[in-house]
Amino acid sequence: MAKEFWRWKEYNWKSPDKDWKQAKIITAGVDVGSVSSKTAIMADGELYAYSLMRTGSDSPQSARKTIDWAMDGTGLTLDNIHYVVGTGYGRVNIPFSKKAITEIACHARGANYIWGQSVKTVLDMGGQDCKAIKCDDKGKVTAFLMNDKCAAGTGRGMEVFADLLSVPIEEMGNLSLSLDKEPEPVSSTCVVFAKSEALGLLRQGWSKEKVLAAYCSAMAHRVFTLLEKIGVEKDFVITGGISKNTGVVKRLETELKLTALPKPPQYDPQLAGAIGAALFAKALVEKEKR
Amino acid sequence: MLANYGYKDGSGDFFITIDTDKCNGCGKCVAICPARVLGLITDESDPFRDIPVVAVTEEHRRKIKYSCAPCKPTVGRKTLPCIYACQPNAIKHSW
Known part of the structure; x- marks a missing residue:
C-alpha cells in the first residue's frame, strides 16, 4: 500500500500523578471536529487525561472511541464523569453528552486555560x-x-x-x-x-x-x-x-507583524476546544448545584 | 458578543453582525425578513444565556449576498427591514 503522507499522529495521555478518585468534580469535553476528534477529561478543573484521534465517518462512534481512549487505563467509566459537554462539527450527534456548546466558545475558554488570561x-x-x-x-x-x-x-x-x-x-x-x-x-x-x-x-x-x-x-x-x-x-x-x-x-x-504566544510544553493546542468544553462542563455542574 | 455570519470571497465582504448583548430575542427581525435569513436559536456560544438569540440560519450563511439582495436596491436605498425592525439596534450588514 502507498504511504499515507497525510496521516498524523493519534495519541492519548493521562496524568502520571493525579488520581481521579480524589476529585470532587470530574467532567469531560468531547470535540468531534471535521477531521480529528478530541476528548479532555478534567478532575476539579485540572487536565487529567486526553485523547486525540481521527474522526471516522460515523460521528457518534468517533465520539465514543475518543472518550474511551482517553479513559483507557485510568479505571474511569462514563458513569464516573459528572458532566460531558460536546463541541465541534459533530456536537449535536454525541449520544452521551449533556449539552452542546459551539467550538467558538470552547476554543476561547480553552485558550484562556492553556495560555492564561492575557489572551x-x-x-x-x-x-x-x-x-x-x-x-x-x-x-x-x-x-x-x-x-x-x-x-x-x-x-x-x-x-x-x-x-x-x-x-x-x-x-x-x-x-x-x-x-x-x-x-x-x-x-x-x-x-x-x-x-x-x-x-x-x-x-x-x-x-x-x-x-x-x-x-x-x-x-x-x-x-x-x-x-x-x-x-x-x-x-x-x-x-x-x-x-x-x-x-x-x-x-x-x-x-x-505580531508573534503568536508559543505553546506551553504540557498542552497540545489542538485540544483547546475539548479543554474548553470540559471547563464549561465543570461550570455547568456548579451551576446545577446552586 | 459580536457574532459575524457570512463570508468573504473574491467579490467582497458579506457579513451580518449580530450584537448578542443587545439582542433581546424578540424575534421581530425574524418575522419581517422576506428571505427567512434570520432565525431564533438558543445561544450555543454562550451556555449561560437564558433567552434566545437571533442568528443567520445555517442554510443562508454561505449565500447571504444573494439571499439579502432583494432588500438591497442600488438606488434610493431605505433602511433594511431587519435593521428597521430591531429596536435594540443589534443588527448590522457589512455591505
Whole structure:
C-alpha cells in the first residue's frame, strides 16, 4: 500500500500523578471536529487525561472511541464523569453528552486555560474551517468570525497537499521554510483548484519546497484577511491542527507583524476546544448545584 | 458578543453582525425578513444565556449576498427591514 503522507499522529495521555478518585468534580469535553476528534477529561478543573484521534465517518462512534481512549487505563467509566459537554462539527450527534456548546466558545475558554488570561485573540485553524475569535480575560467570547465556505486554508487542504507532494504532514511546515527566496503565493482559494495549480507548477519544474511555500503563504494570507476583519489584539494565540505547521504560522506572523504566544510544553493546542468544553462542563455542574 | 455570519470571497465582504448583548430575542427581525435569513436559536456560544438569540440560519450563511439582495436596491436605498425592525439596534450588514 502507498504511504499515507497525510496521516498524523493519534495519541492519548493521562496524568502520571493525579488520581481521579480524589476529585470532587470530574467532567469531560468531547470535540468531534471535521477531521480529528478530541476528548479532555478534567478532575476539579485540572487536565487529567486526553485523547486525540481521527474522526471516522460515523460521528457518534468517533465520539465514543475518543472518550474511551482517553479513559483507557485510568479505571474511569462514563458513569464516573459528572458532566460531558460536546463541541465541534459533530456536537449535536454525541449520544452521551449533556449539552452542546459551539467550538467558538470552547476554543476561547480553552485558550484562556492553556495560555492564561492575557489572551485576547484566538485563531482556530481547524480541519475544515477557520475561526477568528476575540475574548476577554475570562475567556468569554466578545466577537467571532468564521470562514467555513471552503476548505482552502485548513487542515484538510494541508492533507491534500501532503499527499500530492509526498511529504509527511508533520514535516511540511519546516520544509516550506527551507527556501532562500519566497515564491508568489498560489492564486486559487479553493483547495481543489489549488491542487491543480500546484500540479501545474510541479510539472513546470518547481521544487516541492517551492510549491509548499507558495501554498503555505496563500493559506497564511487567507487567514490574515479574516483576522484583519475582526482586528487582532495582543496576546494572540493559534489553536487547532494547523497551529503545528510552522510554515503557515511563521508567514502569518510576518504578515500580522505580531508573534503568536508559543505553546506551553504540557498542552497540545489542538485540544483547546475539548479543554474548553470540559471547563464549561465543570461550570455547568456548579451551576446545577446552586 | 459580536457574532459575524457570512463570508468573504473574491467579490467582497458579506457579513451580518449580530450584537448578542443587545439582542433581546424578540424575534421581530425574524418575522419581517422576506428571505427567512434570520432565525431564533438558543445561544450555543454562550451556555449561560437564558433567552434566545437571533442568528443567520445555517442554510443562508454561505449565500447571504444573494439571499439579502432583494432588500438591497442600488438606488434610493431605505433602511433594511431587519435593521428597521430591531429596536435594540443589534443588527448590522457589512455591505
